[in-house]
Amino acid sequence: MSYDNDLKKTADMKQWLEKKIYEIEIELSNLKNMLEIVDSVLKTSSFQSATFFKQPISDIKSTSSSSAYKKLCNKCNVEIEMRKINEKWGAYTVSSDLHHKCDAYE
Known part of the structure; x- marks a missing residue:
């Protein structure tokens, strides 16, 4: 009787494992889909890599008396040049002499 009981437990365990693998595969697929969406949003919003740092506040303060300095646009995260004219x-x-085309500075 013990052999039959062990066989039933093993069959139940196999069924449980198959169900769990199926659920995890669905979750993995959903995670991959979400990652694609995040990548797409980052690409379309001019995402800059972490190696592209903003100008430190101390640098901006030290150049505030000058007529120009570079920084990242607060809205679109693209490097711009602020000029005082x-x-x-x-x-x-x-x-360039072209104005930055961004809602924040139009």
């Missing part, structure tokens, strides 16, 4: 500050594309 006729006592007014404006956001420009780096090394």
Whole structure:
């Protein structure tokens, strides 16, 4: 009788393992789909890698009396050049006379 009982427990365990593997495969598939969405959002929002650091506050303060400095746009995270022309500050594309095209600076 013990052999039959062990055989039944083993069969139940196999069924449980198969069910668990199936559930985990579904979860893994969902996680991969979510990762694709996150990657897509980051790409479309001009995501910069972690090696692209913002200018330290101390650098900005030390150059505040000058007429230009570089920083990352607060909205789109792209490097811009802030220039002071006729006592007014404006956001420009780096090394260009074109204004930065972003809702935050239009």
